[in-house]
Amino acid sequence: MQHGPAVRRRKLGAELRALRTRAGLTSDEAARRVGWHQSKVSRIETGRSGVKPSDVRLLLDAYDVRTPEVRELLVVLAGSDEGGRHHWWHAYRGLLPQAYRDFISLESQACAMRTLETSVVPGLLQTPEYAREVTRATVKGLPDGKLDALVEVRRARQDVLRSQRPLRLSAVLDEAVLRRPVGGPEVMGRQLERLREAASLPHVRLQVLPYGAGVHVGVTGPFVILSFPSTSDLDVVVLDHLTSSLYLERKEDLDAYSEAFNSLRIQALSPEDSLDFIAGIIDGV
Structure with a gap:
């Protein structure tokens, strides 16, 4: 076994x-x-x-x-x-696919996460209302009870940002993430405010990649790099697909995605300018 x-x-x-x-x-x-x-x-x-x-x-x-x-x-x-x-996610074994439970397990023990998002707000930064709308759109036909449970899983995952040794999160968000209307103006307004609140945490670094940056390496799709304490040999790149997740563990892959993330951070707005950018969008919501 x-x-x-x-x-x-x-x-x-x-x-x-x-x-x-x-x-x-x-x-x-x-x-x-x-x-x-x-x-x-x-x-x-x-x-x-x-x-x-x-x-x-x-x-x-x-x-x-x-x-x-x-x-x-x-x-x-x-x-x-x-x-x-x-662990807490085992209470949802009948609801969560193995790949999702695997990701939560790794995320719970990681010391740092670097992520590029091109379509939606990262799960660790989503409000419950935003998470509900995204889940409803991506998992069709869910009864309300299961939808509520999946939103609760998303909320529980966010505890890694509030733990005694919080996860260090560095996120680069394509401008499309901020512009895409999810759940209407009120939901988006609260979600954008949530991003501003999260960015004020000392262990969260948030940067916006504006349309003006042009074509960049991230156009190939979003990715997550998880790093672990004590050893870099456990680091892993996670690529999400509609029905599964792909884990890349080879040093060549880790080096390539790390280099890509560094390039994206250089092209993106600074954290300070990113907050101003988000504030400007909030004023227009």
């Missing part, structure tokens, strides 16, 4: 292999320390097999990994604990 989505298995396995190597152990020696067969260690490290949180703790103890942040991150990547303790 595999525990956890494929992207988490591969990243967790790669990090455990690096920690074993750093500890100066072969896979045979590691297996003997925890009382396993060598093949189990090999399957975990290559991502071919999942691993329970309790097994991750065994390996981390064997590798003498004591840093709390590293231990917490790797245990979470393993998935839910077998003792019945679940």
Whole structure:
């Protein structure tokens, strides 16, 4: 049985292999320390097999990994604990697709997010009313109860911006995001005000990419780059499609999207000018 989505298995396995190597152990020696067969260690490290949180703790103890942040991150990547303790999104298992739950899991443990949005406001910055209209438009035929639940999921995700160690969010928004009418003038007015409020947070950087910037690398579509504490080896690029999400983990992909995001930030308005730009749109709503 595999525990956890494929992207988490591969990243967790790669990090455990690096920690074993750093500890100066072969896979045979590691297996003997925890009382396993060598093949189990090999399957975990290559991502071919999942691993329970309790097994991750065994390996981390064997590798003498004591840093709390590293231990917490790797245990979470393993998935839910077998003792019945679940993260908040597990209450929505019957409603949320696996790909969405996987994204929420990674987002909850990330220390930073860089995102380009070309069509709608990023989910972490959406008001409930705006989120309802976007969800209604993208998921057709939802009964009110399920629609309410999906909006609540969106709201719960935003807790990462209000936690003790908040997510550092850097967002570049195409002007179309601000101009596209969603839910009418009142909904859009409140949403634009929400963007201004969020931009005042010390861990949120918001920039607008105006039409005047012309053609840019972001015309190929929106993307998200998630970064994690302690190691860059766990960073991942997420591309959303209508029915699925694509995770890019290769260093070449991460470098390419990081370079693209840096280019977009240079072309975009400064955070201060972006706030003035949004204020001008609010005055016209």
